[in-house]
Amino acid sequence: MSTVSSTGNPLRDAQDRRLPRIAGPSGLVIFGVTGDLSRKKLMPAVYDLANRGLLPPGFSLVGFARRDWEHEDFAQVVHDAVKEHARTPFREEVWQQLAEGMRFVPGVFDDDEAFRTLKATIDELDKSRGTGGNFAFYLSVPPKFFPTVVSQLKKHGLSDGEGESWRRAVIEKPFGHDLKSARELNAVVHEVFQPHEVFRIDHYLGKETVQNILAVRFANTMFEPLWNRSYVDHVQITMAEDIGIGGRAGYYDGIGSARDVIQNHLLQLLALTAMEEPTSFDAHALLTEKLKVLNAVRLPRELGRHTVRGQYAAGWQGGEKVAGYLDEDGIDSKSKTDTYAAVKLEIDNRRWAGVPFYLRTGKRLGRRVTEIAVVFQRAPHSPFDATDTQELGQNAFVIRVQPDEGVTIRFGSKVPGTQMEIRDVTMDFAYGESFTESSPEAYERLILDVLLGDANLFPRHEEVERSWEILDPIEEYWDKHGKPEQYPAGTWGPQAADEMLARDGRSWRRP
Ligand code: BG6
Numbered sequence: 001m002s003t004v005s006s007t008g009n010p011l012r013d014a015q016d017r018r019l020p021r022i023a024g025p026s027g028l029v030i031f032g033v034t035g036d037l038s039r040k041k042l043m044p045a046v047y048d049l050a051n052r053g054l055l056p057p058g059f060s061l062v063g064f065a066r067r068d069w070e071h072e073d074f075a076q077v078v079h080d081a082v083k084e085h086a087r088t089p090f091r092e093e094v095w096q097q098l099a100e101g102m103r104f105v106p107g108v109f110d111d112d113e114a115f116r117t118l119k120a121t122i123d124e125l126d127k128s129r130g131t132g133g134n135f136a137f138y139l140s141v142p143p144k145f146f147p148t149v150v151s152q153l154k155k156h157g158l159s160d161g162e163g164e165s166w167r168r169a170v171i172e173k174p175f176g177h178d179l180k181s182a183r184e185l186n187a188v189v190h191e192v193f194q195p196h197e198v199f200r201i202d203h204y205l206g207k208e209t210v211q212n213i214l215a216v217r218f219a220n221t222m223f224e225p226l227w228n229r230s231y232v233d234h235v236q237i238t239m240a241e242d243i244g245i246g247g248r249a250g251y252y253d254g255i256g257s258a259r260d261v262i263q264n265h266l267l268q269l270l271a272l273t274a275m276e277e278p279t280s281f282d283a284h285a286l287l288t289e290k291l292k293v294l295n296a297v298r299l300p301r302e303l304g305r306h307t308v309r310g311q312y313a314a315g316w317q318g319g320e321k322v323a324g325y326l327d328e329d330g331i332d333s334k335s336k337t338d339t340y341a342a343v344k345l346e347i348d349n350r351r352w353a354g355v356p357f358y359l360r361t362g363k364r365l366g367r368r369v370t371e372i373a374v375v376f377q378r379a380p381h382s383p384f385d386a387t388d389t390q391e392l393g394q395n396a397f398v399i400r401v402q403p404d405e406g407v408t409i410r411f412g413s414k415v416p417g418t419q420m421e422i423r424d425v426t427m428d429f430a431y432g433e434s435f436t437e438s439s440p441e442a443y444e445r446l447i448l449d450v451l452l453g454d455a456n457l458f459p460r461h462e463e464v465e466r467s468w469e470i471l472d473p474i475e476e477y478w479d480k481h482g483k484p485e486q487y488p489a490g491t492w493g494p495q496a497a498d499e500m501l502a503r504d505g506r507s508w509r510r511p
Pocket of ligand 1: 203241260261370
């Protein structure tokens with residue numbers, strides 16, 4: 001997407017961009033390495049990158065956690081995680097090379113001795129593996145630990161590289177739980193790291209289909225002329241999951257679906273769908289346009305009518321009876337946490353004035369699907385009999401983020417026969433059919449970008465703070481008014497969500 005190093009010669013730069021993007025000498029330190037994310041996503045992503053030849057031969061992985069492990073124990077944990085979750089086939093020689101660069105540092109975050117050991121470990125890796133002093137610190141830990149970890153990195157001389165070498169901080173969500181806490185966290189992180197050294201993860205931006213939103217919009221002529229209030233009736237952004245909260249009660253309860261997903265993933269999808277064309281694809285140009293559109297987002301005045309929250313009750317999913325949220329392990333039986341949220345947003349600018357953007361997300365819904373549906377207005381005039389167009393809906397352009405990645409266009413077509421009956425049909429593009437290349441996992445892409453110092457796909461602190469600013473009034477409203485409506489697991493959410501759209505004369509898609 002962007003030039004990592006510009007030669008100053010546009011033709012050379014264009015050629016460079018087609019070369020595989022391979023990380024230079026470097027290493028990754030993961031705090032919170034015993035967590036689920038690390039095992040299911042980060043460790044496999046590192047292996048997959050190595051397997052694809054995108055990491056340097058001396059790449060090193062350091063785990064930091066409160067465990068009584070030797071380096072070999074850590075390597076074994078990574079090995080098991082890779083075997084279970086990696087995307088690419090296991091190859092012994094790739095594994096061996098990677099395993100030689102694995103180290104483990106036992107300790108808690110306020111333990112000076114552990115950070116001295118970490119420093120010694122990094123120095124040793126620079127000598128034995130040629131990591132060149134280039135290290136990224138991945139904070140896969142709850143935000144309450146950020147201040148301690150970053151100040152320890154500073155105190156022990158780990159946050160600044162020497163000479164040409166770099167140090168970067170990678171920060172997992174949740175980045176705060178409201179605007180105030182996000183600002184405080186940003187201040188803490190920026191005391192130690194420069195803005196260009198901080199990489200905030202929103203793994204949705206690492207997904208191929210999400211990056212494709214910009215390709216589809218700005219590499220073609222067909223769509224953009226229609227992509228505005230003159231033709232678009234409304235936009236629906238859906239992220240539905242069939243899973244419950246699994247073992248994440250500690251994180252999820254009190255946070256809920258809107259903070260977990262709307263504040264980050266869905267507002268980023270909205271920004272990419274609604275923003276103006278950036279002047280280039282470098283991080284600054286993208287941020288400028290995303291921020292501009294996020295700044296134009298307006299909440300409806302009557303939050304009670306235009307937002308909905310729900311909580312799953314017991315129900316049936318995939319032929320099995322599943323428990324309700326309040327019966328999940330570790331959940332307070334009186335919890336008011338939302339597991340479903342829907343909001344209507346408007347965008348106050350010339351392109352989108354009057355076009356609602358409906359966002360919804362939920363756990364234990366009918367099926368797992370994330371999509372962006374741009375729904376068009378009906379034709380201004382119909383020369384056909386009303387009876388012939390009964391099965392004609394509104395045209396739609398649907399970006400299928402996952403699963404079944406691709407794009408669907410829905411439009412009306414004549415039904416074969418002697419009458420002029422018109423019915424909706426779809427035209428599909430599916431990744432699997434059009435490309436032989438397989439899609440990397442989001443975390444593969446994002447970890448590689450961190451090592452390359454490429455910040456395009458990482459939200460900057462201004463976007464994060466603006467997103468909280470959008471969400472905060474909704475959460476405050478919910479806090480003061482009632483509790484979430486229960487919906488049976490396996491359905492499409494609370495009835496109030498259907499009513500919310502019905503009041504606008506619309507209905508949710510059933511993807
Ligand atoms: C995470 C949320 O950011 O995204 C989870 O914290 C959610 O609650 C997950 O399950 C979904 O990610 P994906 O890539 O499976 O859609």
